[in-house]
Amino acid sequence: MKGHHVARYAVVIEKAEANFSAYVPDLPGCVATGGTKEETEQNIREAIRFHVDGLREDGLAIPEPTSACEDVEA
Numbered sequence: 001m002k003g004h005h006v007a008r009y010a011v012v013i014e015k016a017e018a019n020f021s022a023y024v025p026d027l028p029g030c031v032a033t034g035g036t037k038e039e040t041e042q043n044i045r046e047a048i049r050f051h052v053d054g055l056r057e058d059g060l061a062i063p064e065p066t067s068a069c070e071d072v073e074a
Contacts, residue, residue, distance in 0.1 A: 007052075007062075007064065007065050008065055009024050009026055009027060009048060009065045009067075010024070010025055010026065010065065010067040010068055010069045011023070011024055011041075011044050011069075012024075012025065012069070013037060013040055013041065013044075015037075016033075019033055019034060019035050019040075020033065020034050020035070020036065020037050020039075020040040021033045021040065022034075022040050022041070022043070022044040022047075023044075024044065024047075024048060024051075025067040026063050026064075026065050026066055026067050027048065027051050027052075027063060029051070030044075030047050030048060030051040031044075031047065032044040032046070032047040
């Protein structure tokens with residue numbers, strides 16, 4: 001996509017009872033589900049593109065990625 005920069009958003013993927021779900025903390029309302037983790041990852045990529053395209057079409061600001069994810073031993 002010419003003229004568009006690529007942003008890296010943090011994504012949270014959670015295991016549900018029968019599937020997986022994902023959301024993007026920096027893009028409220030941007031969610032996806034899938035039967036496997038891999039399917040969910042692909043679906044959230046598409047959801048992010050769709051969400052950002054919708055913001056752009058509506059003339060709204062596209063949030064910069066600010067969240068980070070880390071694995072923490074406890």
